[in-house]
Amino acid sequence: MRRFTNIILLITFLFGYTSCNPNSTKNQEPVVRTTSGDISGSYNDSVFAFKGIPYAKAERFMPPQDPDAWEGVLECNDFGPVARQVVPWYPDSVQNEKELFSVNVWTQGISDGKKRPVMLWLHGGGFHVGASNDPMTYGEALAKKGDVVFVSVNHRLNILGFMDLSACGEKYAQSANVGMLDIVKSLEWIQKNIENFGGNPSDVTIVGESGGGGKVGTLMCMPIAKGLFHKAIIQSGTLINTMNKEKSQLLGLAVLENLGLTPNDVEKLDTIAYLDLVKAGNDAITKMSGPREPGSQTMFGFVPSADGDVLLQQPFSPGFADISDEIPLMIGSTLNEMMPTFYGEKDLTLDQAKERLAKEYGKNTDKYIELFAKAYPDYTPQDLLSVDKVFRPYTIRTANARALESSAPLYAYFLAWKSGVDDASKGSFHGLDIP
Known part of the structure; x- marks a missing residue:
């Protein structure tokens, strides 16, 4: 106080x-x-x-x-x-x-x-x-x-x-x-x-x-x-x-239904315990959208709604x-964003990395490594597995969209430097660019 x-x-x-x-x-x-x-x-x-x-x-x-x-x-x-x-x-x-x-x-x-x-x-x-x-x-x-x-x-x-x-x-x-x-x-x-x-x-x-x-x-x-x-x-x-307005409205109504309420009872939400609200909300999201997948509207649960x-x-x-x-x-x-797991495997070999990459890239695995080496000459086997494949593509897409729509100054950066903390075991991790 x-x-x-x-x-x-x-x-x-x-x-x-x-x-x-x-x-x-x-x-x-x-x-x-x-x-x-x-x-x-x-x-x-x-x-x-x-x-x-x-x-x-x-x-x-x-x-x-x-x-x-x-x-x-x-x-x-x-x-x-x-x-x-x-x-x-x-x-x-x-x-x-x-x-x-x-x-x-x-x-x-x-x-x-x-x-x-x-x-x-x-x-x-x-x-x-x-x-x-x-x-x-x-x-x-x-x-x-x-x-x-x-x-x-x-x-x-x-x-x-x-x-x-x-x-x-x-x-x-x-x-x-x-x-x-x-x-x-x-x-x-x-x-x-x-x-x-x-x-x-x-x-x-x-x-x-x-x-x-x-x-x-x-x-x-x-x-x-x-x-x-x-x-x-x-x-x-x-x-x-x-979310769009139609989906966010349906989600809100689903939460009410999970709590045994109707739109006429909406003011009763003011007295419902927070954790009960959270459970009703999570259940509604799962019922409407299934598991939260990367890039989905419900990846992070409740998000803003483009209500116009x-x-x-x-x-x-x-x-x-x-x-x-x-x-x-x-x-x-x-560079590494949300995938620091493989940086814990300090003894990971290139052959081991290739074996795992083959599950995703198949016959194109060697080509992937070749292109990766051109972009990051000093790469490690851990880099091959943990390089960001989510934030970077969205960053490029967003920057391109902004450049097409606006003549205002636009600056793009990419942080590949690896912190020496913990023997550089975390790579260029998510949050390393926080000022």
Whole structure:
């Protein structure tokens, strides 16, 4: 519980530069004014940090609203609660459906007259897990090295963020995309407040890896988000296939049926335990779509719906540039991505690798290895088996689609460098390109 008191290529892509409205010095607990009230933070190694700042509030399945204002100074030294999860590694004690709506801000200056570039980091985990408090994505290092204002956000996930109940009445018209509307709300918060943190509201980059990259692409198709950001970076995250409205509505109705409810009973969902909702949702997905296959609309469970209102279309489909045609985009992936398993087999021989490849490529196995060797002369047998065959093709397809639709700057990267950690046993793994 918070206490109230009264008291780089990437960097080159982001860089831009003057006034803020501070209330602090480095030798004191820094205090900054937001539209909802004053907050205090901390200062360490030349970086100010403010964690768990409220940016919204919302009822279940409803669009986010402005947070309640407070009096005095709200201490923001700790990360706020995270969204409800469907994985066991977040204990119940850190999850809170009502209090998850928070942003974190790291900045080098709140009183020096600069207008720094702003980054909004969108965490990975598909659209169903994850949080802004992942140690891999603390903003202190990037704020220090790049002199940017780094912001991260918690938002609703899985069934609470993306269940379409629009067939149950106008009240639920936007329910299929409230998780994305949360992110839009955080962008609105940035526009209203970030100057007080030394940031430039006219130079905001949205960036995400994996599922976070999918969120970036989704935002680029949302009219309500237009003008709230100015650049975009997608890292290993183009594997997104939104539902269409017809299918998402059917899925929502199937969840109701699994819970013994009808559209007339929809408001009873407000009192149903979260885990019961999750079970009903998983059962509905399995019944409608079968096993979750890579690239399928239900690979990550509940996802945004192209409802023609909040989300106009499938990201990077024809006409995509009509929504964000002036947004520069950087997009890329890593060599090994989601397949690090074979890197544990340090003694794997070329013959053993060939034997396994033959099951997939048959008589074309030698040709595959020949072409692979041309692309990656220093390859290992592990590389042959673990090279990414999912994210890279989607990245290329997305980049090509973007190039056809927009004349805005487009940058593509491919990270094949292997970290030396653990004797380079993980290759160029999924997430290695996180800044």
